[in-house]
Amino acid sequence: MALPTNEQVTEALRAVIDPELRRSIVDLGMVRSIDVRESGKVEVVVSLTTPGCPIRSHFQQAVASNVAALDGVTEVGVGFDVLSDEEKGNLQQALGRPGGLPEGALAAVKNVICVASGKGGVGKSTMTANLAAALHADGHSAGALDADVYGYSIPRMLGVDRKPDVNGERKIIPPTAPAGIKVMSIGFFLERNAAVVWRGPMLHKAIQQFLEDVAWDELDYLLLDLPPGTGDVSMTLAQLLPQAKVLVVTTPQPAAQSVARRAAEMAAKVDLEVLGVIENMSGFTTPDGQRFTIFGEGGGQLLADDLDVPLLGKVPLSERLREGADSGVPLVLEEPDAPASQAIRQLARGIVAATPQALPVMQAESPAAPAPSAPLSGTELPVVSA
Numbered sequence: 378m379a380l381p382t383n384e385q386v387t388e389a390l391r392a393v394i395d396p397e398l399r400r401s402i403v404d405l406g407m408v409r410s411i412d413v414r415e416s417g418k419v420e421v422v423v424s425l426t427t428p429g430c431p432i433r434s435h436f437q438q439a440v441a442s443n444v445a446a447l448d449g450v451t452e453v454g455v456g457f458d459v460l461s462d463e464e465k466g467n468l469q470q471a472l473g474r475p476g477g478l479p480e481g482a483l484a485a486v487k488n489v490i491c492v493a494s495g496k497g498g499v500g501k502s503t504m505t506a507n508l509a510a511a512l513h514a515d516g517h518s519a520g521a522l523d524a525d526v527y528g529y530s531i532p533r534m535l536g537v538d539r540k541p542d543v544n545g546e547r548k549i550i551p552p553t554a555p556a557g558i559k560v561m562s563i564g565f566f567l568e569r570n571a572a573v574v575w576r577g578p579m580l581h582k583a584i585q586q587f588l589e590d591v592a593w594d595e596l597d598y599l600l601l602d603l604p605p606g607t608g609d610v611s612m613t614l615a616q617l618l619p620q621a622k623v624l625v626v627t628t629p630q631p632a633a634q635s636v637a638r639r640a641a642e643m644a645a646k647v648d649l650e651v652l653g654v655i656e657n658m659s660g661f662t663t664p665d666g667q668r669f670t671i672f673g674e675g676g677g678q679l680l681a682d683d684l685d686v687p688l689l690g691k692v693p694l695s696e697r698l699r700e701g702a703d704s705g706v707p708l709v710l711e712e713p714d715a716p717a718s719q720a721i722r723q724l725a726r727g728i729v730a731a732t733p734q735a736l737p738v739m740q741a742e743s744p745a746a747p748a749p750s751a752p753l754s755g756t757e758l759p760v761v762s763a
């Protein structure tokens with residue numbers, strides 16, 4: 378069978394998009410070399426902007442699958458090197474941004490963490506809200522994106538009850554919760570208690586807008602409360618944020634493990650790294666110190682062992698944690714020394730230890746001066762053309 382030409386390989390590589398710069402690696406000049414061997418093996422070297430580029434595995438997979446699809450290719454080797462400073466300068470110029478910045482509102486977000494679970498009701502949103510508050514309290518800027526479009530609850534849990542504004546550049550400004558956290562939720566765009574009936578492409582578009590058209594600006598951590606299970610939203614997020622990490626929340630009964638595992642399998646399928654497991658509702662301790670394992674015991678550890686990731690923490694059942702979630706004041710702030718708060722604060726520190734504090738792939742320019750803002754009306758997002 379005839380071997381592909383370098384031009385054909387280049388054409389195939391046009392489909393490989395840098396998720397941060399949102400352009401093909403061919404257009405970005407990031408394809409360093411292409412070598413087509415007699416044997417049908419094709420070697421491609423991709424130049425990254427930084428050596429520790431978190432999206433390396435995304436490129437690895439995308440290059441391999443696109444090139445392997447060409448006739449005559451028996452094997453694909455993907456190598457990496459780093460752009461020189463001069464090349465980086467050229468790239469920034471080609472992007473028309475001498476200050477150097479990728480497009481998209483997530484340009485200055487250092488870590489994206491998805492909070493996932495196999496089913497609802499395990500405390501995913503409670504963990505998202507309290508972890509964001511704990512991270513902020515420890516001096517890390519944090520945001521919470523309520524991606525659970527069918528069961529949105531982050532605005533209530535963080536006590537935010539106002540619609541976002543839109544600035545002069547048509548960016549949505551996320552309201553800041555009293556806890557200091559920037560919040561975005563589908564709930565802001567719906568009449569009170571209205572049900573979301575969006576599916577498929579609508580949903581994809583809405584999530585994409587929450588990531589790209591919201592002025593998140595600089596954040597150390599953006600926490601995403603994912604819908605339970607492995608649905609459309611998770612796939613969309615994984616495509617848009619290949620560098621995101623995943624936390625899996627489960628309850629302690631060993632039977633819950635197989636359900637929670639599905640969330641981890643979703644992560645594996647789309648090549649996202651699972652950071653660890655959180656066991657929630659992990660026993661109840663009475664005021665006189667008696668402990669009851671109401672939802673069983675050991676499920677978190679079993680799941681963590683099974684996934685070969687750490688069990689990052691066990692959060693006990695706590696009426697005060699539930700009350701705080703209902704009233705919009707995260708317990709970690711109201712009562713930082715309560716056992717549930719301590720467990721969550723410990724978790725937050727585990728997350729900090731496990732995530733790089735490095736800047737994003739390229740440093741963002743400083744946010745534009747706030748333009749006069751107009752409140753959003755109705756249920757319509759300010760839709761951008763595709």
Ligand SMILES: Nc1ncnc2c1ncn2[C@@H]1O[C@H](COP(=O)(O)OP(=O)(O)O)[C@@H](O)[C@H]1O
Pocket residue numbers: 494496497498499500501502503504528530657658659692693694695696698699700702703717
């Ligand atoms: N550790 C806990 N102790 C007591 N109540 C909890 C705990 N974690 C969550 N809850 C409560 O359980 C319910 C479900 O939690 P939620 O965070 O909404 O779950 P999910 O987002 O996974 O559906 C909420 O009422 C919440 O306040």
Ligand SMILES: [Mg+2]
Pocket residue numbers: 501502503525528530602
């Ligand atoms: Mg929830």
